Amino acid sequence: xxxxPNLIPDCTVxxxxxxxxxxxxxxxxxxxxxxxxxxxxxxxxxxxxxxxxTIADGDTAVNPALIAEANIIIFGLYPAVLLDWxxxxxxxxxxxxxxxxxxxxxGCVVERVQxxxxxxxxxxxxxxxxxxxxxxxxxLDVYCAATPDMFRGANYLVxxxxxNTPEAIRLCEQLGRLLGFGRVxxxxxxxxxRTIAYLSQLTHAIAVSLMCCAGEGSDTASxxxxxxxxxxxxxxxxxxxxxxxxxxxxxxxLFLSNREALLxxxxxxxERFTAMRDALAEGDSDKMRExxxxxxxxxNYFDKNSR
Amino acid sequence: xxxxPNLIPDCTVxxxxxxxxxxxxxxxxxxxxxxxxxxxxxxxxxxxxxxxxTIADGDTAVNPALIAEANIIIFGLYPAVLLDWxxxxxxxxxxxxxxxxxxxxxGCVVERVQxxxxxxxxxxxxxxxxxxxxxxxxxLDVYCAATPDMFRGANYLVxxxxxNTPEAIRLCEQLGRLLGFGRVxxxxxxxxxRTIAYLSQLTHAIAVSLMCCAGEGSDTASxxxxxxxxxxxxxxxxxxxxxxxxxxxxxxxLFLSNREALLxxxxxxxERFTAMRDALAEGDSDKMRExxxxxxxxxNYFDKNSR
Numbered sequence: 285x286x287x288x289p290n291l292i293p294d295c296t297v298x299x300x301x302x303x304x305x306x307x308x309x310x311x312x313x314x315x316x317x318x319x320x321x322x323x324x325x326x327x328x329x330x331x332x333x334x335x336x337x338t339i340a341d342g343d344t345a346v347n348p349a350l351i352a353e354a355n356i357i358i359f360g361l362y363p364a365v366l367l368d369w370x371x372x373x374x375x376x377x378x379x380x381x382x383x384x385x386x387x388x389x390x391g392c393v394v395e396r397v398q399x400x401x402x403x404x405x406x407x408x409x410x411x412x413x414x415x416x417x418x419x420x421x422x423x424l425d426v427y428c429a430a431t432p433d434m435f436r437g438a439n440y441l442v443x444x445x446x447x448n449t450p451e452a453i454r455l456c457e458q459l460g461r462l463l464g465f466g467r468v469x470x471x472x473x474x475x476x477x478r479t480i481a482y483l484s485q486l487t488h489a490i491a492v493s494l495m496c497c498a499g500e501g502s503d504t505a506s507x508x509x510x511x512x513x514x515x516x517x518x519x520x521x522x523x524x525x526x527x528x529x530x531x532x533x534x535x536x537x538l539f540l541s542n543r544e545a546l547l548x549x550x551x552x553x554x555e556r557f558t559a560m561r562d563a564l565a566e567g568d569s570d571k572m573r574e575x576x577x578x579x580x581x582x583x584n585y586f587d588k589n590s591r
Numbered sequence: 592x593x594x595x596p597n598l599i600p601d602c603t604v605x606x607x608x609x610x611x612x613x614x615x616x617x618x619x620x621x622x623x624x625x626x627x628x629x630x631x632x633x634x635x636x637x638x639x640x641x642x643x644x645t646i647a648d649g650d651t652a653v654n655p656a657l658i659a660e661a662n663i664i665i666f667g668l669y670p671a672v673l674l675d676w677x678x679x680x681x682x683x684x685x686x687x688x689x690x691x692x693x694x695x696x697x698g699c700v701v702e703r704v705q706x707x708x709x710x711x712x713x714x715x716x717x718x719x720x721x722x723x724x725x726x727x728x729x730x731l732d733v734y735c736a737a738t739p740d741m742f743r744g745a746n747y748l749v750x751x752x753x754x755n756t757p758e759a760i761r762l763c764e765q766l767g768r769l770l771g772f773g774r775v776x777x778x779x780x781x782x783x784x785r786t787i788a789y790l791s792q793l794t795h796a797i798a799v800s801l802m803c804c805a806g807e808g809s810d811t812a813s814x815x816x817x818x819x820x821x822x823x824x825x826x827x828x829x830x831x832x833x834x835x836x837x838x839x840x841x842x843x844x845l846f847l848s849n850r851e852a853l854l855x856x857x858x859x860x861x862e863r864f865t866a867m868r869d870a871l872a873e874g875d876s877d878k879m880r881e882x883x884x885x886x887x888x889x890x891n892y893f894d895k896n897s898r
Binding site (some may be wrong): 413414438439441467469471479482483484486487488489490491492493494495496497498507510511513514515516517518520521522523524525526527528529530531532533535536537539540543546547549550551552553554555556557558559560561564565567569572573575576577578579580582583584585586587 | 720721745746748774776778786789790791793794795796797798799800801802803804805814817818820821822823824825827828829830831832833834835836837838839840842843844846847850853854856857858859860861862863864865866867868871872874876879880882883884885886887889890891892893894
């Protein structure tokens with residue numbers, strides 16, 4: 285049985301799924317001197333990662349030798365793909381290995397993965413809050429867009445359950461700091477999913493809905509209408525809709541994977557938005573100003589805690 | 592009777608209301624060699640503007656000599672204050688003067704101002720889409736925050752009615768270019784108010800509502816809850832709520848001044864947001880993805896037309 289890993293430079297890390305996040309993990313860790321292995325579907329990505337020296341070895345297939353060699357395995361996969369992978373190949377992971385992930389939802393992932401893994405393999409879940417929009421890029425371009433400094437200043441959320449050992453939790457937190465994240469925070473699965481529903485998924489749902497109601501709310505606003513609007517835009521609209529360019533495959537899966545928490549946040553938002561609407565309809569300036577002042581006071585915290 | 596002004600360096604410009612926008616106009620125009628006069632309530636602002644040479648003359652009172660001397664008068668006032676000012680002092684403006692404004696709503700302003708002004712005085716309305724959040728700053732600090740290059744790359748909307756002459760419209764457009772705006776566009780009053788309701792006011796209503804529903808939608812979320820949330824935030828939430836720090840006096844007035852158009856846009860947004868919510872509740876991935884793809888296609892126009 286392998287020794288429980290420590291994040292010291294003689295430990296071997298396997299990255300499964302070398303997309304944007306997995307690719308950035310691999311590049312950052314190899315730059316720090318770790319021995320990094322890779323498993324990902326694209327031959328081109330494996331070849332490029334070998335050529336540039338990011339990985340010492342890699343395969344497009346689920347290679348048991350690479351899996352056995354790793355002290356730490358990082359899964360850079362979408363939630364449903366991760367669950368499938370563990371279901372089919374989890375038995376190949378050898379005792380003493382610590383496994384972590386990068387998925388943006390946890391309720392549907394963490395306990396199931398922990399249940400499926402063999403005895404002696406510990407899964408400690410994490411969520412690196414970072415990314416770039418790369419819609420339509422091919423697999424190799426996505427890998428190449430990953431940079432080892434991508435996480436500078438960003439948040440790294442560690443999401444343990446009562447199945448986790450203090451050692452694995454510490455290891456995962458150490459990994460976050462090593463990758464250059466600005467802040468490492470521990471959350472329960474429920475806190476994580478509620479927080480992410482509010483801070484990330486709700487904001488994306490809002491931006492998409494705002495973009496879709498352009499041109500008087502019609503789906504059939506012409507391209508010319510939208511082009512004209514875009515000429516009149518100020519910074520506030522531009523900032524608010526930056527995330528309206530969205531990977532529909534990934535985000536629809538994330539929304540559905542966190543359905544209950546997101547529905548709750550969407551309903552809470554609707555309630556406030558309707559309160560503002562009704563205050564306006566009734567000419568209730570005091571109510572509108574009260575909301576604006578609350579909003580201003582709260583937003584100040586976000587300035588103070590900006591990077 | 593004064594000659595109809597041309598924007599040549601011997602023309603005299605009076606700025607009434609030297610806040611952020613009025614101040615920036617005064618600074619930009621004096622830098623370009625125009626003779627600039629100022630009327631604003633704060634003695635400190637007048638003194639500072641005289642000291643630094645932004646204005647050649649100024650007063651805290653409504654000084655008829657300054658008004659008579661001006662070929663162009665620019666009102667940097669809130670909509671209701673502008674209407675009051677014109678109502679009480681409009682008769683002091685001498686024939687041959689061109690008057691413009693900077694108000695963010697037009698339906699409640701343009702025709703009323705045009706009706707109130709004396710014969711021979713032409714009001715051509717404009718909306719400089721620029722600003723900074725300076726909540727809580729005193730009058731002098733706001734004036735000092737105004738910079739002559741504040742409009743670089745921003746949009747300048749000229750909003751004529753059938754009462755306007757081609758000469759005044761051209762003069763106003765010339766003024767926008769002279770101030771350094773990146774794009775000068777002509778809109779009708781109705782187009783302007785609908786466009787602004789969507790691009791600007793709706794986005795502010797959304798950002799405020801989103802900030803207000805933090806901490807599970809309760810007004811009573813503690814400061815500690817909000818501070819904790821702010822530590823977990825990614826860029827998307829931060830960008831989306833930048834405008835949630837809002838001047839409640841100005842924005843409640845802007846909302847109420849454009850009530851019908853804004854209510855229409857708020858309802859159109861709610862309809863789309865509810866469609867997204869229902870698709871999620873029903874597990875209708877196709878519908879969610881369809882909205883995300885429409886949103887992505889449309890948002891591309893805003894990238895192409897970015898500054």
